[in-house]
Amino acid sequence: MAIxxxxxxxxxxxxxxxxxxxxxxxFEGAGLKVVASRMAHLSxxxxxxxxxxxxxxxxxxxxxxxxxxxPVMIQALEGENAIAVNRELMGATNPKEAAAGTxxxxxxxxxxxxxxxxxxxxxxxxxxxxxxxxxxxVFSR
Ligand code: RTP
Ligand code: MG
Numbered sequence: 109m110a111i112x113x114x115x116x117x118x119x120x121x122x123x124x125x126x127x128x129x130x131x132x133x134x135f136e137g138a139g140l141k142v143v144a145s146r147m148a149h150l151s152x153x154x155x156x157x158x159x160x161x162x163x164x165x166x167x168x169x170x171x172x173x174x175x176x177x178x179p180v181m182i183q184a185l186e187g188e189n190a191i192a193v194n195r196e197l198m199g200a201t202n203p204k205e206a207a208a209g210t211x212x213x214x215x216x217x218x219x220x221x222x223x224x225x226x227x228x229x230x231x232x233x234x235x236x237x238x239x240x241x242x243x244x245x246v247f248s249r
Contacts, residue, residue, distance in 0.1 A: 112190040113143065113246075114227045115236035120178035121221035122211075123147075128181050131211055131224065135185055138193050144184035144237070144246040150176050158239060161232075167220070174220050184237045184246055191233055194226040 118131055135142065150158070155175040162168050185194055199210025202219045206212040216223040227233035237246065 109188040111186065111188060112230060112233065113184050113186045113237060114191045114194050114233045115225075115240065116183045116185050116194060116227075117225035118181035118183075119221070119223055119225060120174065120180055121217060122215050122223040123179050123181055125215060127215050131215070132183075134197050134211060135183075135194070138187075138197055140185040140187040140190055140193060141249055142183050143186045143248055144241045145182070146240070146245075147179050147181050148240075149179045152176055158236070170220055182240050184241060186248060191227055191230065195228070198224050198226050 116135070118128055122128070122131065132142065148154075152172060155172045156163075159168065159171055159175070162171060165171075187193060197211055199206030199212040201212075201222060203212040203216035203222055206216070211224050212222050227236050
C-alpha cells in the first residue's frame with residue numbers, strides 16, 4: 109500500500125468545541141501521523157484561495173464566511189492510504205448522513221459547520237499541503 113500525505117483542517121466549529129485533541133487521537137488511532145501542524149485564523153483571501161475550486165458553487169460565500177469565523181487547526185497527515193483513511197474517519201459531508209462513530213457524526217452540526225476538511229485525491233493533497241506549509245515545515249517520519 110502507498111504511503112500518502114493528506115491535508116486536514118479542523119474547522120472553526122470543532123476548534124470552538126475544544127475537540128482538537130479528540131480528533132488528533134482519531135488520526136493517531138487510525139495510523140496517521142501528524143507531520144505538520146499550525147493554528148491559524150484564515151484571512152478571506154486565504155479561504156477563497158483554498159476553496160477556489162468551489163468558487164462557482166452556490167455555497168461558496170457561506171463556506172468562506174464560516175471558514176474565517178474563528179481559528180482553525182491545519183495539519184498534514186501521513187500514512188498508508190492517508191487520503192482515504194482520513195475521509196473514512198471524517199464521514200459524509202452532511203453530518204446527518206455520516207456513519208456512526210465518524211468525526212462528523214460525533215462533532216459536526218450541519219453541512220456548513222461540519223468539523224473537518226480532508227483532501228480528496230493525491231493531486232489536491234499535494235496542492236493543499238503546499239498552500240499552507242513550505243516543504244521545510246513538513247516532517248516526514
Ligand atoms: P471538505 O472539502 O471540507 O473536506 O468537504 P467535502 O470534500 O466532504 O465536501 P466538498 O464537496 O468539497 O465541499 C466543501 C465544503 O463546502 C460545504 N458544502 N456545503 N450547502 C451545501 O450544499 C454544501 N456542500 C458543501 C461543506 O462544508 C463542505 O465541507
Ligand atoms: Mg472537498
